[in-house]
Amino acid sequence: MSVVARRVKRKQNVIQNSNKQEENKQKENFSITIYKELDKNITNLKKMLGEPIDLVVRPFTVRGTEHKCAIAYIDGLVNDDLIHSHIMKNVQLETERKQLPDEKVKLFEVINNEIISASTEKGYTLDDLSNALLNGDTIFYLDGIDKVLLIDTRGWESRAIEEPDSETVIRGPREGFVENIQTNLVLLRRHIRDPNLRLKKHYIGRRSKKTIAVTYVDGIINPDIVKEVDRRLRAIDMDDAPGVGYIEQWIEDSFLSPFPQLINTERPDKVSAALLQGKLAIFLDGTPLVLVLPATFGNALQSPEDYYERWTIGTLIRGLRYLAAFISVFLPALYVALVSYHPGMIPQKLAFSIAATREGVPFPPFIEALLMTITMELLREAGARLPTTIGQTIGIVGGLVIGEAAVQAGIVSPIMVIVVALNAIASFAIPSYSVAISFRILLFGFLIASAVFGLFGIILAYIMINIHLVNLKSIGVPYSTPFAPTFLRDWNDLIFRSPIPLISRRPKYLQAEDEKSGNTGGKNL
Amino acid sequence: MKRFKHADELISEREIMIAIPSFVIGVGVLTFSKDMAAVTIAADGWIPILIGGIIAIMITWIVAKLASSFPNQTFLSYASCIVTKPVALVLTFLFAVIASQLAVLQIREIADISKQYIFDRTPVEVIALTFLLVVVYAVAGSRVGLLRLNMMFFPIILVISLLVIVFSLNRFEWNHLFPMLETDFTGYMKGLRSAIFSYVGFGILWFYTVLVKKPKKVPKKAVIGMCIPVGLYLFIYVSIIGVFGNAVTSNLLFPTIELAKGVEIPGEIFERFESVFFTIWIMAIFNTTAMALDICVFALNSIFKNVQKYKILFVLSPLVYANAMYPQDLIEVYTYGTIVGYITFGYTVFVALLLLVVGKLRGVKPIG
Incomplete structure (x- = not known):
C-alpha cells in the first residue's frame, strides 16, 4: 500500500514539475493557444513540432466561398483514402450543392455537422491538437475560428493475425493478438x-x-x-x-x-x-x-488445451504438468542431496551404478549440477535470442557438447546429464514462459539449499516458498487460493479438471457478482 | 477501500479446525509410544490414549466455548473483563512464556532427531539455528498466512502418516496385541498422564479464536479438529505395538520413526523410508513451532501494544535459541519436555477453570 501511496505522492510532485515545464513552453517560441488567424496557427503548429518532414499541411479555400481553411496530418499515421473521401471530397464538392452560411462560426458548425463525414471532435487547445495529430487524426482549421476539428482518419500498417508462437494449442483457435x-x-x-x-x-x-x-x-x-x-x-x-x-x-x-x-x-x-x-x-x-x-498459483499450470480436450485427457495432462513442475524445481536438488548426503536412500544397485559412473569425475555433485544447469540456461537463452534457422544448431551443438563430449572428457557423470536433461524438458512442458523461468530461479535456490543441508535444506526451502506464497497477493487476492484459503468447490478445476458441464460456477475465490456461469464459462485459465 | 472478503485478516472456521491438529501433532508423535508401552501391557495403551483424547476433546470444547463467547475480543480483553486487568496481564504473560517453551522444545528436539537420522556430522546448533530462522520468517509474515500454511501442509502430513501405517500392515503380528486388558489401574493412570500431555494444543484457541469470522462455529470445529490427532495416535500406537511388540517398543527412542524405517515402498524407488518420513515430518514440527512462537509474540504484543511485532520477534528469537541450546543431552531434553508438557496442560486447564468459575461468581455475561 505504502509503495503505491509513495508513487502517488511522487506523481503529484512530477505534475507540479510539469506545470513548470508548461511555463517554460510558453517562454519558447510557440504559444499554446489556438489563434483566429489561419497563418499564425500553421506557423505555430510547425514550430511546436519543429517542422518535421512527415507533417503535411494543405491550405485551401472552401469551395464556393472566400473562406480559407487547411488540413494538417502526419503522413503515414493516417489513411489517405479516408482523408480524400471524408474531408477533401466533401469540402470541395458537397459545399457546392449546399447553401453555406457566410458567418464563420455557423460555417464551422455546418462543416462539422453536415459536410465532413468522418467522426470528429472539437479541439480547443494546442494540447488536444497535438495529441490527436500524433494519434493519426487530421486537424481541420478554418480561418477566423479559434477552434479546430479533430477528424478521425487513423490508419496504419499492421501485422496480420497469426497463431501465437509462444502459446500453441492443438485443438484450439489459431488466432493471436497483434500489435494494434x-x-x-x-x-x-x-x-x-x-x-x-x-x-x-x-x-x-x-x-x-x-x-x-x-x-x-x-x-x-x-x-x-x-x-x-x-x-x-x-x-x-x-x-x-x-x-x-x-x-x-x-x-x-x-x-x-x-x-x-x-x-x-x-x-x-x-x-x-x-x-x-x-x-x-x-x-x-x-x-x-x-x-x-x-x-493465482493454480493458473500458472493451466493451459487452454486442458479444456479443448475431453476431461479425462485434460485431467491427465494437468497431472503431468504438476509432475513437470515438481521435476523442474526439485530434481537436481534431490539428486545432489541423495548422492552427497543420503546415499543410503538410493536403492543399492542404482547406488552402485551411480558410484561407478561418478568414478573419475573431479567435482562434487553440487558443482557438477551447477555447471550443467547453468550450461542449460545458457543454451536456452542463446536459443531464444538466435534466429530460428540458427537456433537449431544450438540444439545440436549443445546436445553434442554436453551429452557426449563432457561425459567422455570425464567432467560430468552421465547420470547428471540425464537428470539435467529431464529437468530441462520438464521446465519446457510448463505452458507459460514466465512461470517456467520463475521455476528455474527456484531450482537454483533448492540446489544451494540441498548442497548445504541435504534433504533438511530442501524441506526448509520448500517451507519458505510456502510461507512466501501464503503471504503473497495478486491485486488483493491471495496467491495461494484455492489451496489456502481453501475453496474446495474450486478444486474441481485445479489439479483435477472435471467435465465441463459440472463446472457450473465461477471460481469462488474471485468472489464474482454473478456466481453461476451457465454454459458459457467455467473455463479456468 | 473494501477488501476482498477472504483477503482480510480473518480466517474461516475450517482453518481453526486444521490449526488444532497441526499444533498437537509435532515431535510428540515420534516418541509417545515409548512412554506408553513402558507403563502398560501389550497393546493396552490404546485405553489411556483414548481416554486422554476424550478428556482433551472435552477441555478443547470448554476452551472454545469460553473463547468464542467473547467474539472479536483478544484473550487479554476478555480475561480482563472476568478477572480484572492485572491478573489478566499475568495470565497472558505466562501464556507467552509457556508458548515460547513449547517452541524451544520443538526446535531442540528437531535438531537432535535430524542429527540422529539425516545428518551425522552437522552440529546441533547449526541445524537448530537454520530451523529457527525459517520459523522466524514465517512468524514475521502475516498471522493469517501462518494459519493458512497449516492448510497446505496438513494434508501432506496426514498422507505420509497413513502411508507408514498402511505399508506396515504386512509386518503386523496379531499376537503382539495380546493379552488384552491386563494392565493394572496405576499403569493406566501413568499412561493417562503421558497421553494427556501429548494432546496439549487446545491453548491456541485462547488466542486464535479472535481471528475467526464466525466464532459461533468454533467449538464444534475445534472438537472435530481435536479428534484427528486422537484417531491418528490410536492408529499409530496399535501399528507400532503390532509390529514391534510391547517390550521392543518401550526400548526404542523414536518408535514412530522406527516404524517408518521398516517400510518398503513397492517398486523400490528409494530405500530408508524413515528419512523421507522424517523430512516430511519437519513440516508438522515446523507448524507447531511457528504457531507456538506466534502465540508468544501475539500474547506479548497484546501486553505491549505500542511495540511493533518485528521488534518483539527480534528480541525473542535469540532468547528462544539460547534456551533451546541450554539442555546438555537427550535425557535432559526429555526431562525438560515432560515438565513443560505437564505445566502447559495444567496451566491451560487452570486458566479455563479460573475463567469459568470467576466468570460465574462475578456474573460476567459473555457478549453475543
Whole structure:
C-alpha cells in the first residue's frame, strides 16, 4: 500500500514539475493557444513540432466561398483514402450543392455537422491538437475560428493475425493478438458478444501517450478488482510503455517475489475465458501481449488445451504438468542431496551404478549440477535470442557438447546429464514462459539449499516458498487460493479438471457478482 | 477501500479446525509410544490414549466455548473483563512464556532427531539455528498466512502418516496385541498422564479464536479438529505395538520413526523410508513451532501494544535459541519436555477453570 501511496505522492510532485515545464513552453517560441488567424496557427503548429518532414499541411479555400481553411496530418499515421473521401471530397464538392452560411462560426458548425463525414471532435487547445495529430487524426482549421476539428482518419500498417508462437494449442483457435489495440479489442468482442463487456480507456506514458484498455465483464467481476486496478494504473508514471511488462511491474503487489503475479497471454480465447470467470484484462497498444489479473498459483499450470480436450485427457495432462513442475524445481536438488548426503536412500544397485559412473569425475555433485544447469540456461537463452534457422544448431551443438563430449572428457557423470536433461524438458512442458523461468530461479535456490543441508535444506526451502506464497497477493487476492484459503468447490478445476458441464460456477475465490456461469464459462485459465 | 472478503485478516472456521491438529501433532508423535508401552501391557495403551483424547476433546470444547463467547475480543480483553486487568496481564504473560517453551522444545528436539537420522556430522546448533530462522520468517509474515500454511501442509502430513501405517500392515503380528486388558489401574493412570500431555494444543484457541469470522462455529470445529490427532495416535500406537511388540517398543527412542524405517515402498524407488518420513515430518514440527512462537509474540504484543511485532520477534528469537541450546543431552531434553508438557496442560486447564468459575461468581455475561 505504502509503495503505491509513495508513487502517488511522487506523481503529484512530477505534475507540479510539469506545470513548470508548461511555463517554460510558453517562454519558447510557440504559444499554446489556438489563434483566429489561419497563418499564425500553421506557423505555430510547425514550430511546436519543429517542422518535421512527415507533417503535411494543405491550405485551401472552401469551395464556393472566400473562406480559407487547411488540413494538417502526419503522413503515414493516417489513411489517405479516408482523408480524400471524408474531408477533401466533401469540402470541395458537397459545399457546392449546399447553401453555406457566410458567418464563420455557423460555417464551422455546418462543416462539422453536415459536410465532413468522418467522426470528429472539437479541439480547443494546442494540447488536444497535438495529441490527436500524433494519434493519426487530421486537424481541420478554418480561418477566423479559434477552434479546430479533430477528424478521425487513423490508419496504419499492421501485422496480420497469426497463431501465437509462444502459446500453441492443438485443438484450439489459431488466432493471436497483434500489435494494434483496435484489432485486439475486435478479437475480444468477437469472443464475448455481451453488452456488459466494458472497455475503459486510459493513457499511459508521458511522452508516448499509449492507449491502454481495461476490459472486464460488468456484472461478473467483483467491482473491488476494477477499483483497485484503476487506482494502481493511475499511479503509473513513466515516459513510455513499450510492452505490458512495464505495466506489470508498476502494478504488481510484490516486486521481490519470484512468482509472476499477473498472467501474460497472446490468446484471445484465454482472455475471454478469464473475463467470463470474473477476471480483468489490460490491453496495451503496440504489443500483442495482454495482462490478465488477478492470478493465482493454480493458473500458472493451466493451459487452454486442458479444456479443448475431453476431461479425462485434460485431467491427465494437468497431472503431468504438476509432475513437470515438481521435476523442474526439485530434481537436481534431490539428486545432489541423495548422492552427497543420503546415499543410503538410493536403492543399492542404482547406488552402485551411480558410484561407478561418478568414478573419475573431479567435482562434487553440487558443482557438477551447477555447471550443467547453468550450461542449460545458457543454451536456452542463446536459443531464444538466435534466429530460428540458427537456433537449431544450438540444439545440436549443445546436445553434442554436453551429452557426449563432457561425459567422455570425464567432467560430468552421465547420470547428471540425464537428470539435467529431464529437468530441462520438464521446465519446457510448463505452458507459460514466465512461470517456467520463475521455476528455474527456484531450482537454483533448492540446489544451494540441498548442497548445504541435504534433504533438511530442501524441506526448509520448500517451507519458505510456502510461507512466501501464503503471504503473497495478486491485486488483493491471495496467491495461494484455492489451496489456502481453501475453496474446495474450486478444486474441481485445479489439479483435477472435471467435465465441463459440472463446472457450473465461477471460481469462488474471485468472489464474482454473478456466481453461476451457465454454459458459457467455467473455463479456468 | 473494501477488501476482498477472504483477503482480510480473518480466517474461516475450517482453518481453526486444521490449526488444532497441526499444533498437537509435532515431535510428540515420534516418541509417545515409548512412554506408553513402558507403563502398560501389550497393546493396552490404546485405553489411556483414548481416554486422554476424550478428556482433551472435552477441555478443547470448554476452551472454545469460553473463547468464542467473547467474539472479536483478544484473550487479554476478555480475561480482563472476568478477572480484572492485572491478573489478566499475568495470565497472558505466562501464556507467552509457556508458548515460547513449547517452541524451544520443538526446535531442540528437531535438531537432535535430524542429527540422529539425516545428518551425522552437522552440529546441533547449526541445524537448530537454520530451523529457527525459517520459523522466524514465517512468524514475521502475516498471522493469517501462518494459519493458512497449516492448510497446505496438513494434508501432506496426514498422507505420509497413513502411508507408514498402511505399508506396515504386512509386518503386523496379531499376537503382539495380546493379552488384552491386563494392565493394572496405576499403569493406566501413568499412561493417562503421558497421553494427556501429548494432546496439549487446545491453548491456541485462547488466542486464535479472535481471528475467526464466525466464532459461533468454533467449538464444534475445534472438537472435530481435536479428534484427528486422537484417531491418528490410536492408529499409530496399535501399528507400532503390532509390529514391534510391547517390550521392543518401550526400548526404542523414536518408535514412530522406527516404524517408518521398516517400510518398503513397492517398486523400490528409494530405500530408508524413515528419512523421507522424517523430512516430511519437519513440516508438522515446523507448524507447531511457528504457531507456538506466534502465540508468544501475539500474547506479548497484546501486553505491549505500542511495540511493533518485528521488534518483539527480534528480541525473542535469540532468547528462544539460547534456551533451546541450554539442555546438555537427550535425557535432559526429555526431562525438560515432560515438565513443560505437564505445566502447559495444567496451566491451560487452570486458566479455563479460573475463567469459568470467576466468570460465574462475578456474573460476567459473555457478549453475543
